[in-house]
Amino acid sequence: MSDQTTKLSGPDLTQAIELSTIPDGTMFLGHAHGEPVLLARRGDEVFAIGAICTHYGAPLEQGLLVGDSVRCPWHHACFSLRTGAALRAPALDPVSRWRVEAVRDVARQFTPVDEPVGAVFVREKLKPWERQPQPPRVGLPKSVIIVGGGAAGNAAAEALRQEGYTGDLMMLSADETLPCDRPNLSKDYLAGAASDASNLLRPAEFYTQHDIDLKLGTRVAAIDTAGRRVQFADGGHHDYDALLLATGAEPVRLDIPGADLPHVRYLRTLADSRTLVAKALVAKRVVVIGASFIGLEVAASLRARNIDVQVVGTETTLMEKVLGREVGDYLRSLHEKHGVTFHLGTTATAIDDDAVTLENGERLPADLVVIGIGVRPTISLAQQAGLAMDRGITVNEYLETSAPGIFAAGDIARWPDRLSGERVRVEHWVVAERQGQTAARNMLGQRERFDCVPFFWTNQYDFGLRYVGHAERWDEAEITGSLEARNCTVTYRLGGRELAKAFVHRDLDSLRAELEFEQRIASGEINAQGSSSHSEERG
Numbered sequence: 364m365s366d367q368t369t370k371l372s373g374p375d376l377t378q379a380i381e382l383s384t385i386p387d388g389t390m391f392l393g394h395a396h397g398e399p400v401l402l403a404r405r406g407d408e409v410f411a412i413g414a415i416c417t418h419y420g421a422p423l424e425q426g427l428l429v430g431d432s433v434r435c436p437w438h439h440a441c442f443s444l445r446t447g448a449a450l451r452a453p454a455l456d457p458v459s460r461w462r463v464e465a466v467r468d469v470a471r472q473f474t475p476v477d478e479p480v481g482a483v484f485v486r487e488k489l490k491p492w493e494r495q496p497q498p499p500r501v502g503l504p505k506s507v508i509i510v511g512g513g514a515a516g517n518a519a520a521e522a523l524r525q526e527g528y529t530g531d532l533m534m535l536s537a538d539e540t541l542p543c544d545r546p547n548l549s550k551d552y553l554a555g556a557a558s559d560a561s562n563l564l565r566p567a568e569f570y571t572q573h574d575i576d577l578k579l580g581t582r583v584a585a586i587d588t589a590g591r592r593v594q595f596a597d598g599g600h601h602d603y604d605a606l607l608l609a610t611g612a613e614p615v616r617l618d619i620p621g622a623d624l625p626h627v628r629y630l631r632t633l634a635d636s637r638t639l640v641a642k643a644l645v646a647k648r649v650v651v652i653g654a655s656f657i658g659l660e661v662a663a664s665l666r667a668r669n670i671d672v673q674v675v676g677t678e679t680t681l682m683e684k685v686l687g688r689e690v691g692d693y694l695r696s697l698h699e700k701h702g703v704t705f706h707l708g709t710t711a712t713a714i715d716d717d718a719v720t721l722e723n724g725e726r727l728p729a730d731l732v733v734i735g736i737g738v739r740p741t742i743s744l745a746q747q748a749g750l751a752m753d754r755g756i757t758v759n760e761y762l763e764t765s766a767p768g769i770f771a772a773g774d775i776a777r778w779p780d781r782l783s784g785e786r787v788r789v790e791h792w793v794v795a796e797r798q799g800q801t802a803a804r805n806m807l808g809q810r811e812r813f814d815c816v817p818f819f820w821t822n823q824y825d826f827g828l829r830y831v832g833h834a835e836r837w838d839e840a841e842i843t844g845s846l847e848a849r850n851c852t853v854t855y856r857l858g859g860r861e862l863a864k865a866f867v868h869r870d871l872d873s874l875r876a877e878l879e880f881e882q883r884i885a886s887g888e889i890n891a892q893g894s895s896s897h898s899e900e901r902g
């Protein structure tokens with residue numbers, strides 16, 4: 364997924380590196396055989412793996428070592444130091460690994476050693492790590508169907524094959540395009556800074572090579588839970604032993620006169636973003652209706668194309684409910700500095716060929732209108748199938764729905780979150796991918812609890828924010844550091860209890876916060892499985 368090429372820096376690791384210069388629990392960047400390499404020490408062991416995250420190319424030396432893994436500073440992927448394997452989404456591909464030779468006496472260079480060594484050398488690159496073939500297991504599903512070709516569906520299909528599943532695997536997507544990097548649709552892709560090809564999670568051949576029967580433009584119309592069969596909208600059907608529902612969310616439609624005009628667009632799919640890009644090439648004045656994350660990211664990306672942008676929102680402070688007043692005010696001034704005009708505390712009442720009319724009658728000239736007023740989980744299939752629902756599909760800690768053999772993941776799934784002690788449903792890319800991976804392993808009988816700490820990010824211009832945890836409601840947002848200086852942490856508490864943290868350009872701190880929340884979950888400090896239901900909607 365990375366387009367980035369990196370200049371080599373740091374020492375040449377093929378030359379002797381004295382062990383005393385690598386304290387236990389540290390890592391640093393060097394290079395070997397022309398590639399950037401991360402050297403990390405854990406006790407007496409020293410590891411050498413690729414230094415660039417396979418997601419978007421972040422420098423892993425700025426990340427966090429946790430056990431024998433390293434976590435990426437940008438979007439919290441995790442790689443094994445031993446194998447290079449991508450242990451956690453959003454990275455889907457491993458990093459390279461090199462053999463490290465430990466030498467007690469550099470002059471004599473003997474190995475292996477049975478006492479503390481004096482220096483290490485990075486030697487040849489090792490073959491990519493591959494999972495050992497597993498003995499055939501009984502009780503595995505003969506066929507798996509995944510409904511949805513987005514974050515959760517794609518990650519589940521990949522995980523099934525990585526786990527050695529050899530049965531029939533079909534992935535159905537109503538989208539006409541291959542699974543895409545949805546978060547980028549409103550960011551670099553829309554701004555013109557990312558290519559079409561780089562926006563696909565995988566090329567078409569990937570699915571053929573991994574024997575994933577991907578059917579695009581194929582909508583599932585019904586599920587027969589008793590007969591374990593899915594019915595396609597075009598009349599066909601297919602039987603399953605195990606089913607994953609990963610149908611995501613769809614934009615809320617604006618019901619005002621003119622909302623169906625051809626220059627009025629929504630943004631969810633790659634096709635939507637391609638249309639916006641084509642229209643942005645000729646548009647001069649855009650009105651964005653909706654001032655949430657997607658609306659603001661769209662505004663920033665269109666400003667990068669030097670298009671005049673006005674944003675209309677019902678709220679008076681941007682993102683106040685999620686991020687708090689101070690961050691909201693900062694975001695507003697950030698956008699205004701980049702030339703965006705806001706019309707807040709109001710709504711659009713009509714759209715015509717060349718303008719959007721506001722409640723007070725004001726007309727905002729527009730040759731392109733983008734609507735981003737939130738999304739709704741796509742749950743009609745689950746409702747029709749009679750699954751237990753709770754403003755989303757109710758799943759247990761293993762992501763199982765109320766119907767045997769049916770799992771749910773991603774934007775549609777409401778799961779028991781041990782961090783908040785509540786059942787939550789979120790709309791975050793990383794959560795959807797990780798749920799897809801967990802659901803896949805549970806389809807294979809692994810009984811893995813979904814216990815990830817929710818995480819999302821947003822980028823607008825050169826401003827980046829990472830959010831860890833989940834705070835649907837909070838009564839205190841404490842800022843440490845300086846928003847103006849773009850170096851701060853916002854801690855969200857309810858009744859004094861810390862629920863979530865947002866980080867502005869403090870990536871390492873955001874990784875530490877994720878780890879702290881994980882440790883609190885593991886220690887049982889936070890383990891209430893509350894019955895109340897909340898959702899946090901990013902889109």
Ligand SMILES: Cc1cc2nc3c(=O)[nH]c(=O)nc-3n(C[C@H](O)[C@H](O)[C@H](O)COP(=O)(O)OP(=O)(O)OC[C@H]3O[C@@H](n4cnc5c(N)ncnc54)[C@H](O)[C@@H]3O)c2cc1C
Pocket residue numbers: 510511512513514515516535536537538545546547548549581582583584609610611612630631632657741744772773774775789790791792793795796818819820821822901902
């Ligand atoms: C423009 C944009 C920017 C975003 N930016 C960020 C971000 O910066 N950070 C972040 O954390 N999150 C972001 N998100 C949210 C994130 O993309 C979603 O949370 C994530 O995609 C959810 O994954 P999913 O698998 O549940 O659903 P999706 O990725 O939406 O996939 C749903 C799939 O289901 C298919 N489908 C639906 N109904 C049917 C049916 N009946 N039959 C067959 N197939 C069906 C669809 O065609 C699609 O393939 C963004 C979302 C958008 C739209």
Ligand code: FES
Pocket residue numbers: 416417418419420421435436437438439440453454
């Ligand atoms: S760049 Fe590493 S997780 Fe995104």
